[in-house]
Amino acid sequence: MSHSIAKITVLPGDYIGPEIMSAGLSVLKAVSEGEFDYQIDEQPFGGAGIDQKGDPLPQQTLESAKASDAVLLAAIGGPKWDNAPKRPERGLLAIRQDLNLFANIRPTAISQAMQKYSPIKQVAPVDFVIVRELTSGIYFGKPREIDDHHAIDTMCYTDEEIRRVAKVAFEMAEKRRQHVTLVDKANVLATSNLWRRIVEDVSADYPTITYDTKYVDATAMKIISAPEQFDVILTENMFGDILSDESAEITGSLGTIPSMSRGTTGPALYEPIHGSAPDIAGQGIANPLSMINSVALMMRHSFNRPDLADDIADSVDAVIESGIVTPDLGGGSTTDQVTSAIINKIRERR
Amino acid sequence: MSHSIAKITVLPGDYIGPEIMSAGLSVLKAVSEGEFDYQIDEQPFGGAGIDQKGDPLPQQTLESAKASDAVLLAAIGGPKWDNAPKRPERGLLAIRQDLNLFANIRPTAISQAMQKYSPIKQVAPVDFVIVRELTSGIYFGKPREIDDHHAIDTMCYTDEEIRRVAKVAFEMAEKRRQHVTLVDKANVLATSNLWRRIVEDVSADYPTITYDTKYVDATAMKIISAPEQFDVILTENMFGDILSDESAEITGSLGTIPSMSRGTTGPALYEPIHGSAPDIAGQGIANPLSMINSVALMMRHSFNRPDLADDIADSVDAVIESGIVTPDLGGGSTTDQVTSAIINKIRERR
Ligand SMILES: CC(C)[C@H](C(=O)O)[C@@H](O)C(=O)O
Ligand SMILES: CC(C)[C@H](C(=O)O)[C@@H](O)C(=O)O
Numbered sequence: 001m002s003h004s005i006a007k008i009t010v011l012p013g014d015y016i017g018p019e020i021m022s023a024g025l026s027v028l029k030a031v032s033e034g035e036f037d038y039q040i041d042e043q044p045f046g047g048a049g050i051d052q053k054g055d056p057l058p059q060q061t062l063e064s065a066k067a068s069d070a071v072l073l074a075a076i077g078g079p080k081w082d083n084a085p086k087r088p089e090r091g092l093l094a095i096r097q098d099l100n101l102f103a104n105i106r107p108t109a110i111s112q113a114m115q116k117y118s119p120i121k122q123v124a125p126v127d128f129v130i131v132r133e134l135t136s137g138i139y140f141g142k143p144r145e146i147d148d149h150h151a152i153d154t155m156c157y158t159d160e161e162i163r164r165v166a167k168v169a170f171e172m173a174e175k176r177r178q179h180v181t182l183v184d185k186a187n188v189l190a191t192s193n194l195w196r197r198i199v200e201d202v203s204a205d206y207p208t209i210t211y212d213t214k215y216v217d218a219t220a221m222k223i224i225s226a227p228e229q230f231d232v233i234l235t236e237n238m239f240g241d242i243l244s245d246e247s248a249e250i251t252g253s254l255g256t257i258p259s260m261s262r263g264t265t266g267p268a269l270y271e272p273i274h275g276s277a278p279d280i281a282g283q284g285i286a287n288p289l290s291m292i293n294s295v296a297l298m299m300r301h302s303f304n305r306p307d308l309a310d311d312i313a314d315s316v317d318a319v320i321e322s323g324i325v326t327p328d329l330g331g332g333s334t335t336d337q338v339t340s341a342i343i344n345k346i347r348e349r350r
Numbered sequence: 351m352s353h354s355i356a357k358i359t360v361l362p363g364d365y366i367g368p369e370i371m372s373a374g375l376s377v378l379k380a381v382s383e384g385e386f387d388y389q390i391d392e393q394p395f396g397g398a399g400i401d402q403k404g405d406p407l408p409q410q411t412l413e414s415a416k417a418s419d420a421v422l423l424a425a426i427g428g429p430k431w432d433n434a435p436k437r438p439e440r441g442l443l444a445i446r447q448d449l450n451l452f453a454n455i456r457p458t459a460i461s462q463a464m465q466k467y468s469p470i471k472q473v474a475p476v477d478f479v480i481v482r483e484l485t486s487g488i489y490f491g492k493p494r495e496i497d498d499h500h501a502i503d504t505m506c507y508t509d510e511e512i513r514r515v516a517k518v519a520f521e522m523a524e525k526r527r528q529h530v531t532l533v534d535k536a537n538v539l540a541t542s543n544l545w546r547r548i549v550e551d552v553s554a555d556y557p558t559i560t561y562d563t564k565y566v567d568a569t570a571m572k573i574i575s576a577p578e579q580f581d582v583i584l585t586e587n588m589f590g591d592i593l594s595d596e597s598a599e600i601t602g603s604l605g606t607i608p609s610m611s612r613g614t615t616g617p618a619l620y621e622p623i624h625g626s627a628p629d630i631a632g633q634g635i636a637n638p639l640s641m642i643n644s645v646a647l648m649m650r651h652s653f654n655r656p657d658l659a660d661d662i663a664d665s666v667d668a669v670i671e672s673g674i675v676t677p678d679l680g681g682g683s684t685t686d687q688v689t690s691a692i693i694n695k696i697r698e699r700r
């Protein structure tokens with residue numbers, strides 16, 4: 001951080017995006033009172049970027065993000081832009097590349113308070129993190145072509161792209177249960193074989209960490225049948241996309257999960273893992289917890305304020321336990337009621 | 351079929367492969383008595399092919415398969431060949447291509463008898479089929495390269511490759527609940543966009559079938575939270591690999607699920623969906639049901655004997671319900687005990 005006042009770029013996005021962002025910002029305000037100075041710069045992004053500036057990632061939005069200490073994003077996209085020449089999701093892919101956010105970090109845990117929401121019968125203690133490579137692989141590889149008779153996508157990786165994200169995973173494991181699992185398809189893919197070589201090499205620098213590998217198809221099974229075996233899962237972009245959504249589902253509480261995307265330097269980006277939920281937009285019933293948890297994650301990792309992050313996390317847990325939850329978690333509370341309850345808990349703690 | 355005696359190529363493979371193949375062949379013999387004439391030609395394949403002929407798919411094995419009416423495969427691979435220059439799995443990829451088995455069909459159902467094995471709390475009636483493209487995509491695309499600093503895999507599809515497997519899916523839906531879901535990543539991949547165009551086009555020939563599309567990450571969630579919405583899932587090779595294993599896991603009974611791989615003409619191949627389970631090989635406790643169900647699938651689809659397929663299926667259900675199951679299903683019975691119980695049931699029905 002180069003300034004004394006933290007600079008946060010805020011991207012509310014589309015449909016329920018602005019609703020949950022407003023909840024997240026209220027909690028940020030409450031937790032920061034007398035504790036943390038910040039200023040926010042709100043910018044259009046995604047569908048809102050298309051509508052206001054003709055681009056899902058307008059130049060000014062990108063500049064604001066680059067000049068910030070952290071970026072908060074709610075959710076983007078939706079049917080309104082299905083036939084747009086450049087869809088909202090292109091903005092997401094672009095900001096990841098332009099901010100060099102090569103590591104996407106997704107906590108998958110089932111806390112005591114959340115156990116009952118899991119669709120799985122025997123919930124072993126689940127607490128793992130997926131580190132997904134986010135700026136390379138088949139998402140960005142060239143050639144990418146389509147004509148009437150053929151189409152091609154290219155999955156490519158360089159040693160450096162693998163090495164830097166592998167380090168993130170091993171460093172994370174050092175602060176956790178000391179275990180990294182590389183997930184790949186090394187019995188089929190050349191890129192997976194490069195991942196094996198490089199990650200094996202990186203693992204030598206972390207002698208306290210146990211390291212193993214697993215095929216992506218087997219992992220899709222184990223996430224359901226034996227998720228307790230995972231601590232840090234490291235994987236490439238496409239596999240990470242699929243496995244992290246599957247993992248979110250086994251917690252039964254998609255509407256609560258935040259994520260962090262980061263590079264080596266520069267601002268990190270924090271966002272809920274779910275989409276913009278056009279079906280419930282405007283009804284005031286969107287679950288704000290994923291956005292509020294994203295704010296907590298930001299306080300912990302970008303601003304080194306674990307105390308404030310804990311204030312938020314503990315208040316969220318208390319509110320869930322008291323049954324003040326939105327319809328997606330089987331409750332009858334509104335976005336505002338959940339948010340107010342959390343703010344009250346935070347104030348009680350002061 | 352060009353001969354009056356059915357010709358079946360049998361590939362027992364590795365580790366538990368021969369154990370469950372022997373069970374499958376005993377059931378085939380029992381159900382065929384006085385009903386169905388066949389001859390089998392057993393050939394080395396996978397690790398056994400490497401050991402006996404220096405190749406996971408020896409020439410003679412391929413010739414036998416090509417000249418057959420159907421191929422039965424048990425399971426291949428294992429630690430013994432981890433450092434083989436050409437691993438057993440290469441044989442699997444090669445036989446798929448050489449027999450042009452472009453459609454892999456995986457039933458995912460939870461029968462009354464199996465409900466208790468599912469790891470999911472609220473098992474809705476699950477009964478869907480995944481039609482996975484099996485001979486193209488990133489498994490076979492060129493360039494496929496690796497050096498010390500880069501690696502490349504190529505996902506490519508032609509319109510014809512998509513069209514022929516799409517037809518298989520729509521024809522299957524006509525005999526089921528009239529619904530096809532194309533699973534793709536059309537918000538990112540060029541190949542997915544070609545899939546959308548072609549499958550949309552194919553769907554026009556099947557006016558009674560409802561057709562929709564879903565992203566692969568969302569599908570990985572819905573398979574857990576709302577699997578009842580699927581009838582036929584159509585998808586490309588890599589996505590199919592991941593989603594079909596995930597689907598198998600929600601049934602809780604991996605050891606029971608068969609699969610079929612077919613082309614337009616020529617023999618189809620039937621095999622369990624699980625691997626060669628080196629950890630339990632030689633103990634006589636491998637679950638034979640996946641292999642026995644593969645035999646039933648073969649009788650139904652390659653030999654047009656639904657009566658014999660039903661004899662097997664009903665006997666399998668009865669034996670499961672009577673609690674005669676192997677340890678993977680929580681029972682204490684051996685491979686032989688389960689197999690004998692099924693054969694007795696078949697004989698009782700005569
Ligand atoms: C919207 C889409 C391009 C994106 C992705 O696939 O990366 C999303 O699924 C995610 O995981 O953030
Ligand atoms: C062994 C492997 C190459 C194979 C595949 O990925 O196709 C297997 O996982 C399967 O699904 O049959």
